[in-house]
Amino acid sequence: MAAAPFPFIRAIDFLERFTAAELAALASNATAAHIAFKLAAPVVISATDPIVIGWMTQAVKAGLLTQARATRIMTFSEISP
Numbered sequence: 001m002a003a004a005p006f007p008f009i010r011a012i013d014f015l016e017r018f019t020a021a022e023l024a025a026l027a028s029n030a031t032a033a034h035i036a037f038k039l040a041a042p043v044v045i046s047a048t049d050p051i052v053i054g055w056m057t058q059a060v061k062a063g064l065l066t067q068a069r070a071t072r073i074m075t076f077s078e079i080s081p
Contacts, residue, residue, distance in 0.1 A: 009076040014045040017073045025064045047074055
């Protein structure tokens with residue numbers, strides 16, 4: 001997954017990029033939910049953080065997100081998801 005043009009975003013803004021259905025799917029997967037809990041702690045999310053990249057990659061592999069959605073979510077230069 002390519003790094004975003006601007007590599008940081010506030011954690012709350014990152015989580016708000018997901019749809020309700022995507023969050024429900026992620027919450028239903030124990031590993032994804034565990035990592036999402038960890039992501040809620042920091043003030044900012046870095047597009048270059050290996051934890052964030054790994055989590056998004058695993059979400060795609062598990063079929064919880066499409067690659068297109070993961071790429072769009074990780075494109076922090078966009079104002080909305």
